[in-house]
Amino acid sequence: MFFTIQTNELYFSYTGLPPYLLNGIDLEIKDGAYVSILGENGCGKSTLMKLILGFLKPSKGTIVTKAKQIGYVPQKNDFSNSNFPITVYEMLNAYRKLLKIKNKEVISNVLQKVGMSSFQDSLMGTLSGGQSQKIFIARALMGNPDLLILDEPSTGVDIGSQKEIYHFLTSVNKKNGITIVSVEHNLDAAISNSTLIYHLSGGKGHLCTPEKYTAEFLKNEQLGRIR
Amino acid sequence: MLNYSFMQNALFVSVFISILCPCIGIFLVLRRYSMIGDTLSHASLAGITIGLLCNQSPILGAFVFTSICGALIEFLRTYFKKYTDLILTIVLSLSVGIAITIISSGKLHANADSFLFGSVLTVTEFDRITVFVLSMISVCTLIFLYNQMLYIAYDEEAAKIAGVKVKLINYVFSILVASAISVSIRIVGVLVLSSMIALPVATALQLGKGFKLTLVFSIVFSVIDILSGLFISYYLNVAPGGFTALISVAVLVLVILVRRIAFQIKVQAV
Numbered sequence: 001m002f003f004t005i006q007t008n009e010l011y012f013s014y015t016g017l018p019p020y021l022l023n024g025i026d027l028e029i030k031d032g033a034y035v036s037i038l039g040e041n042g043c044g045k046s047t048l049m050k051l052i053l054g055f056l057k058p059s060k061g062t063i064v065t066k067a068k069q070i071g072y073v074p075q076k077n078d079f080s081n082s083n084f085p086i087t088v089y090e091m092l093n094a095y096r097k098l099l100k101i102k103n104k105e106v107i108s109n110v111l112q113k114v115g116m117s118s119f120q121d122s123l124m125g126t127l128s129g130g131q132s133q134k135i136f137i138a139r140a141l142m143g144n145p146d147l148l149i150l151d152e153p154s155t156g157v158d159i160g161s162q163k164e165i166y167h168f169l170t171s172v173n174k175k176n177g178i179t180i181v182s183v184e185h186n187l188d189a190a191i192s193n194s195t196l197i198y199h200l201s202g203g204k205g206h207l208c209t210p211e212k213y214t215a216e217f218l219k220n221e222q223l224g225r226i227r
Numbered sequence: 228m229l230n231y232s233f234m235q236n237a238l239f240v241s242v243f244i245s246i247l248c249p250c251i252g253i254f255l256v257l258r259r260y261s262m263i264g265d266t267l268s269h270a271s272l273a274g275i276t277i278g279l280l281c282n283q284s285p286i287l288g289a290f291v292f293t294s295i296c297g298a299l300i301e302f303l304r305t306y307f308k309k310y311t312d313l314i315l316t317i318v319l320s321l322s323v324g325i326a327i328t329i330i331s332s333g334k335l336h337a338n339a340d341s342f343l344f345g346s347v348l349t350v351t352e353f354d355r356i357t358v359f360v361l362s363m364i365s366v367c368t369l370i371f372l373y374n375q376m377l378y379i380a381y382d383e384e385a386a387k388i389a390g391v392k393v394k395l396i397n398y399v400f401s402i403l404v405a406s407a408i409s410v411s412i413r414i415v416g417v418l419v420l421s422s423m424i425a426l427p428v429a430t431a432l433q434l435g436k437g438f439k440l441t442l443v444f445s446i447v448f449s450v451i452d453i454l455s456g457l458f459i460s461y462y463l464n465v466a467p468g469g470f471t472a473l474i475s476v477a478v479l480v481l482v483i484l485v486r487r488i489a490f491q492i493k494v495q496a497v
Contacts, residue, residue: 074382
């Protein structure tokens with residue numbers, strides 16, 4: 001099995017100097033894995049994601065991403081452009097052109113996949129949290145990505161839509177073999193849906209199965225709280 | 228009125244301004260960069276004075292200097308990430324400083340006042356050609372970069388992932404803003420130029436449509452504002468720039484009121 005993402009001795013701080021927020025991260029994410037990145041606020045989850053996406057450059061170390069096409073779903077709360085006058089169709093059509101996809105039907109195909117076909121003429125700003133998240137997932141699926149990166153996909157999304165979104169993500173991961181990396185604050189969703197969990201703490205990371213994570217890390221955290 | 232050649236020239240230039248300004252303005256407004264338009268329009272005054280000082284076309288002088296200032300804003304953005312408004316103050320100080328120094332030196336070969344308020348009398352044949360060439364190049368560039376600019380405005384991170392060269396396009400966009408400003412100076416004037424860029428877009432945004440329709444309505448409102456401003460200011464014998472700005476505000480207020488009344492009627496009907 002090949003890897004989609006590999007980091008070697010990855011160090012990062014926003015100044016480029018110590019102390020580092022990410023302190024020698026060695027992470028290998030294999031093709032077809034569904035990895036949730038968990039950790040306390042400010043531990044560097046989103047920073048690691050931005051490094052993988054190429055928005056930031058490592059202070060030291062390397063990141064290799066072998067994905068041919070990356071799909072990215074932003075965090076809804078980070079996306080303050082809700083008043084932007086753009087319809088779902090316009091948003092997806094412009095993205096299709098950026099990806100140089102000639103076939104216009106790709107728009108109806110991805111909308112159908114996320115069950116949002118009837119919303120193509122709606123303004124993005126009029127959609128609910130769950131609906132807009134589904135549209136961003138639809139956009140990320142354009143161009144058949146082999147890696148899907150999500151930043152807290154359930155933030156600002158109602159419980160019903162959360163279930164639909166995670167069910168959909170699990171399904172594209174299993175059926176289509178798309179590697180998924182999701183920065184999560186939703187512990188239950190991470191444990192129930194991911195194949196692996198990457199726990200970040202104190203600038204270091206640890207990759208394990210959800211079962212092991214539940215048994216070890218959660219137990220330690222609970223014990224820590226009791227003490 | 229249209230028998231006068233100066234009015235024909237003014238009308239020709241106005242038509243191009245009314246198309247170009249909202250096309251640039253929609254991206255400025257949606258990226259929350261309206262104040263860049265204001266800064267660059269003031270920066271153009273320095274370009275005008277440099278042009279006049281060197282016995283060159285003031286419009287070309289404005290275009291070159293405003294492009295440099297636009298690129299400077301983009302460049303400084305990397306250094307003042309957390310204080311982007313400070314960049315505008317720096318560029319504004321630099322350019323207004325240059326303009327005032329040149330004007331007060333008494334070495335100018337022409338009067339720069341008409342550029343402050345806008346004047347229909349000063350549009351020359353060479354201005355017409357310059358405006359035509361700059362506008363055509365700008366509109367063609369906008370059409371070519373439409374999707375890239377739309378995505379940079381809407382979701383810059385997604386644009387980067389899709390392979391858009393965001394930095395390069397931001398520099399190109401700075402030049403487009405400079406172009407829109409320099410073609411508009413003659414008629415509208417430096418002082419109210421930014422209103423021509425932002426107000427028709429602000430009016431169109433009230434209609435709550437998608438991007439393409441908002442752009443089309445911005446152009447429609449811009450044509451209404453600028454042409455009615457030009458014709459009425461001719462009969463009132465006032466500077467077209469100031470009067471066009473007044474009409475733009477009036478149209479915006481009118482659209483807001485009509486929208487509110489329509490909403491109230493809808494609520495009552497339910």
